[in-house]
Amino acid sequence: MIIQLRLLMVEDSEEDSLLLLRALRKGGYDLVFERVETAAAMQEALNKQRWDIIISDYVMPQFSGLEALRLAKEREPDLPFILVSGQIGEEMAVDALRAGARDFVVKGNLSRLVPAIHRELQEAEVRRDRKRMEAELLRAQKLEMAGTIAGYVAHDFNNLLTPIWGYAEILKSRFPPEDEATKLCETIIAMAKQMSEINAELLTLARRGRIESAPLDLNEVVKKAVDQTSTAMVGITVHEELVPGSLIISGSEAQLLRAVSNLVANAVDAMSGGGLLRLVTRHASDGHQLGLHNHVPPSQYAILDVIDTGCGIPEDIIEKVFEPFYSTRKTDKRRGSGLGLSVAQAIVSDHGGYIKLLSEPGKGTTARLFLPLCDTPPCG
Ligand SMILES: Nc1ncnc2c1ncn2[C@@H]1O[C@H](COP(=O)(O)OP(=O)(O)O)[C@@H](O)[C@H]1O
Ligand SMILES: [Mg+2]
Known part of the structure; x- marks a missing residue:
C-alpha cells in the first residue's frame, strides 16, 4: 500500500x-x-x-x-x-x-x-x-446554552417586534410613496424583518428535539429553498441537478427547509460578484466512504451538495464556522447573525444527519448534507 x-x-x-x-x-x-x-x-x-x-x-x-x-x-x-x-x-x-x-x-x-x-x-x-471531538462537544454545549437563553428571550422579542413592524406599516401608509418618511418606515420594516429572521433561528434552537416527523422529499425541499432565496441571487446561475424520482426522508419540512435555505443563503452571500450555484442530490450507501466521521453509522443516505464558486472558507476558520454567533459578515448592509450554520447543523443532527463543509479558498465551497433515507433504521 x-x-x-x-x-x-x-x-x-x-x-x-x-x-x-x-x-x-x-x-x-x-x-x-x-x-x-x-x-x-x-x-x-x-x-x-x-x-x-x-x-x-x-x-x-x-x-x-x-x-x-x-x-x-x-x-x-x-x-x-x-x-x-x-x-x-x-x-x-x-x-x-x-x-x-x-x-x-x-x-x-x-x-x-x-x-x-x-x-x-x-x-x-x-x-x-480527540481534539475534534472535544471541539464538537464544546460546540454542542454552546448551542444548548444558546437554545436555553433563546427560550427565555425569543418570545418577548417577537412580542415587541410585532407592534414595531405593524406600526411602521401603518405609518408608511399615511405618507405618499415619494415622501422621506416613507423611506424611513421602509428601513424600520426591513430591520424588523431581519430581526424576526434572527428570532426565528433562535426559536429553532429553543425548540430543539421537538420535531413533528412526516415523510418528505428532499428534492422538493431543495426546490423550495431555491425559490425562497431567488430574489437575493443577483448574477448567480442556478443549476438544480436533482436525482430522478424522489429522495424520501422523514422529518419536519419547515425545519429542513430552514436548514437548506441557510446553506443556500451562505452560498449566495459568498458569491457577491456572481457565480454558479449547483444543488446536487443523490443516494449514497456508505457514510464512511463519503468522508463521514466514525461516530456516524454507515447507512443509506440522501445527500445534498450545495456547491458555490464563491470566496471559500480559509482553513484556519473552517473549524469555527459552525459555532453559534460566529460570523465574518460584518461590513455588508446585512450583518450576519452567525446562526445560519449552527442552526442548520442542529436541525440536520436532530434528523439523524450531518453537515460537512469542503472548501477551497478563492475557488468555492461545498456544503454537503447527509440525511438518513426513510427505509433505514434511523427513520423507524
Ligand atoms: N458557502 C460559504 N462560502 C464562504 N464562507 C462561508 C460559507 N458558508 C459559511 N461561510 C462562513 O461561515 C460563517 C458562518 O456562517 P453562518 O453560520 O451561516 O453565519 P452568517 O451567515 O450569519 O455569517 C460566515 O460568516 C462565513 O464566514
Ligand atoms: Mg449564513
Missing part, C-alpha cells in the same frame, strides 16, 4: 537526505517533500502548506535540531517531529525528548525510521480525532 506523506526535512546534507528519502520510499511512502536548512526556510515551508511530519538532523552548520524543534512546537504543536542524527549521546536524546521530540533515530539504523513514522502518524491521527 502506498501512503502519501508530506514530509518537511530539516537537513544540511544532500547525501543524507537522499538516503532518508530512499528508506522512506522503500517503506511505501509516496512523498511530497521539501528540504530546508535554516530557520527562515523552515518558517517559509511551514507557511506554505500543511505537513504530516518533520524529520530533522541534530547538528547543522546554520541551524540545530533543537532550534527546529522549538520552532515546530511554537507553530504546530501537534505535528510529529523526529530527530535523526549521526550519532546519539544520552544527553542529546534526553534534551530532545524533553523539548518535545517524538522520537530519535540514528542514521546508521534507518530501519527504525519507517516504523517510527508509521506510529507517529497514527498517534497524530488519534490526537486530531
Whole structure:
C-alpha cells in the first residue's frame, strides 16, 4: 500500500537526505517533500502548506535540531517531529525528548525510521480525532446554552417586534410613496424583518428535539429553498441537478427547509460578484466512504451538495464556522447573525444527519448534507 506523506526535512546534507528519502520510499511512502536548512526556510515551508511530519538532523552548520524543534512546537504543536542524527549521546536524546521530540533515530539504523513514522502518524491521527471531538462537544454545549437563553428571550422579542413592524406599516401608509418618511418606515420594516429572521433561528434552537416527523422529499425541499432565496441571487446561475424520482426522508419540512435555505443563503452571500450555484442530490450507501466521521453509522443516505464558486472558507476558520454567533459578515448592509450554520447543523443532527463543509479558498465551497433515507433504521 502506498501512503502519501508530506514530509518537511530539516537537513544540511544532500547525501543524507537522499538516503532518508530512499528508506522512506522503500517503506511505501509516496512523498511530497521539501528540504530546508535554516530557520527562515523552515518558517517559509511551514507557511506554505500543511505537513504530516518533520524529520530533522541534530547538528547543522546554520541551524540545530533543537532550534527546529522549538520552532515546530511554537507553530504546530501537534505535528510529529523526529530527530535523526549521526550519532546519539544520552544527553542529546534526553534534551530532545524533553523539548518535545517524538522520537530519535540514528542514521546508521534507518530501519527504525519507517516504523517510527508509521506510529507517529497514527498517534497524530488519534490526537486530531480527540481534539475534534472535544471541539464538537464544546460546540454542542454552546448551542444548548444558546437554545436555553433563546427560550427565555425569543418570545418577548417577537412580542415587541410585532407592534414595531405593524406600526411602521401603518405609518408608511399615511405618507405618499415619494415622501422621506416613507423611506424611513421602509428601513424600520426591513430591520424588523431581519430581526424576526434572527428570532426565528433562535426559536429553532429553543425548540430543539421537538420535531413533528412526516415523510418528505428532499428534492422538493431543495426546490423550495431555491425559490425562497431567488430574489437575493443577483448574477448567480442556478443549476438544480436533482436525482430522478424522489429522495424520501422523514422529518419536519419547515425545519429542513430552514436548514437548506441557510446553506443556500451562505452560498449566495459568498458569491457577491456572481457565480454558479449547483444543488446536487443523490443516494449514497456508505457514510464512511463519503468522508463521514466514525461516530456516524454507515447507512443509506440522501445527500445534498450545495456547491458555490464563491470566496471559500480559509482553513484556519473552517473549524469555527459552525459555532453559534460566529460570523465574518460584518461590513455588508446585512450583518450576519452567525446562526445560519449552527442552526442548520442542529436541525440536520436532530434528523439523524450531518453537515460537512469542503472548501477551497478563492475557488468555492461545498456544503454537503447527509440525511438518513426513510427505509433505514434511523427513520423507524
Ligand atoms: N458557502 C460559504 N462560502 C464562504 N464562507 C462561508 C460559507 N458558508 C459559511 N461561510 C462562513 O461561515 C460563517 C458562518 O456562517 P453562518 O453560520 O451561516 O453565519 P452568517 O451567515 O450569519 O455569517 C460566515 O460568516 C462565513 O464566514
Ligand atoms: Mg449564513
